[in-house]
Amino acid sequence: MQDAKANRDTMMAIVTTGTGGYDRLEYRAVPKPVPCEGEVLLKVLAAGVNNTDINTRLGWYSSSVTGGTDETPGEEGRADGGWNAATPFPFIQGTDCCGEIMAIGPGVAGRRMGERVLVRSCMRRSGFDSLDMVWLGSDFDGAFAQYVKVPAAEVFAVECDWSDAELASIPCAYGTAENMIHRAGVTAGTRVLVPGASGGVGSAVVQLCVRRGAEVIAITSPGKEAVLLEIGARRVLTRAEDPLFVLGEKSVDVVIDNVAGSGFGTMLRLLRPGGCYLSSGAIAGPVVSLDMREMYLKDITLIGCTAWDEPVFGNLVTYIERGEIRPLVAATYPLERIAEAQAAFQTKQHLGKIVLIPSH
Numbered sequence: 001m002q003d004a005k006a007n008r009d010t011m012m013a014i015v016t017t018g019t020g021g022y023d024r025l026e027y028r029a030v031p032k033p034v035p036c037e038g039e040v041l042l043k044v045l046a047a048g049v050n051n052t053d054i055n056t057r058l059g060w061y062s063s064s065v066t067g068g069t070d071e072t073p074g075e076e077g078r079a080d081g082g083w084n085a086a087t088p089f090p091f092i093q094g095t096d097c098c099g100e101i102m103a104i105g106p107g108v109a110g111r112r113m114g115e116r117v118l119v120r121s122c123m124r125r126s127g128f129d130s131l132d133m134v135w136l137g138s139d140f141d142g143a144f145a146q147y148v149k150v151p152a153a154e155v156f157a158v159e160c161d162w163s164d165a166e167l168a169s170i171p172c173a174y175g176t177a178e179n180m181i182h183r184a185g186v187t188a189g190t191r192v193l194v195p196g197a198s199g200g201v202g203s204a205v206v207q208l209c210v211r212r213g214a215e216v217i218a219i220t221s222p223g224k225e226a227v228l229l230e231i232g233a234r235r236v237l238t239r240a241e242d243p244l245f246v247l248g249e250k251s252v253d254v255v256i257d258n259v260a261g262s263g264f265g266t267m268l269r270l271l272r273p274g275g276c277y278l279s280s281g282a283i284a285g286p287v288v289s290l291d292m293r294e295m296y297l298k299d300i301t302l303i304g305c306t307a308w309d310e311p312v313f314g315n316l317v318t319y320i321e322r323g324e325i326r327p328l329v330a331a332t333y334p335l336e337r338i339a340e341a342q343a344a345f346q347t348k349q350h351l352g353k354i355v356l357i358p359s360h
Contacts, residue, residue, distance in 0.1 A: 205256050
């Protein structure tokens with residue numbers, strides 16, 4: 001009886017014990033969370049892998065790091081590696097969650113039991129008039145586990161025939177993409193340039209811009225052009241091509257760029273006067289060179305995007321249920337093989353999302 005109770009009260013999870021290498025990812029038994037007032041307990045059906053999971057483990061958010069995400073070693077005990085606040089090591093990462101409601105806390109409607117849901121990864125703690133936010137799997141325990149508890153208000157039921165892995169591809173990548181597109185005001189006829197278009201966020205940006213009737217130009221590594229054309233890109237350039245030579249200066253309205261690095265200055269030269277540059281990441285390097293004249297003489301708007309605006313996640317659920325988007329799932333791995341999945345992620349050879357599946 002005691003063993004049975006222990007099994008009911010514990011779960012398997014990946015616990016990230018601190019900054020460092022893959023040895024910081026420990027698959028072990030931990031207490032199963034219990035939902036409090038206004039919370040629900042989800043059985044995790046699938047959890048996507050994201051840059052932010054790896055960046056947090058590596059300590060990439062530290063101001064001492066100047067290189068890209070693929071060239072940053074995981075130094076143990078990097079003191080200032082967190083973002084928003086100190087990273088709460090040891091804790092459970094996992095920003096993307098597709099789950100099923102298994103238990104509810106006080107104040108949550110009982111009819112929600114059994115819903116298949118997505119969790120809004122970015123949560124505004126003080127309402128949408130404030131940028132005070134927390135992220136699932138970065139500021140508190142996330143979805144790299146058999147179960148996770150979250151505020152019921154951040155859980156959205158989804159009615160569709162997608163697989164769990166497809167749904168788990170949506171929250172972080174598509175939420176981040178839709179947020180940037182929303183802030184840029186992309187509409188029919190907007191010419192949008194997307195560097196890094198084959199990644200999770202990049203491929204989401206392509207689909208979501210095409211959905212709005214925009215003309216999308218994608219930049220990717222050789223061999224991935226065909227899939228980007230299939231999901232709606234009007235034109236695809238490889239990284240070997242010079243976009244200034246191919247497209248010409250002042251040729252695009254919006255650049256949505258999570259690559260940054262040495263190509264940042266080129267992106268500004270490609271923007272038309274009055275154009276808009278948006279970013280929510282910097283996989284090629286966070287420290288860039290900015291010619292202020294390029295910005296102010298062309299009336300360029302630079303927008304950093306982390307906190308999601310109120311309409312964003314509800315929009316995504318609507319697009320899913322109407323069949324207007326479909327994510328690209330590159331591969332799935334059992335949860336306990338997270339190191340293998342993250343290693344594959346960091347090679348940047350995949351197109352779309354890599355997803356972890358917990359065993360139940």
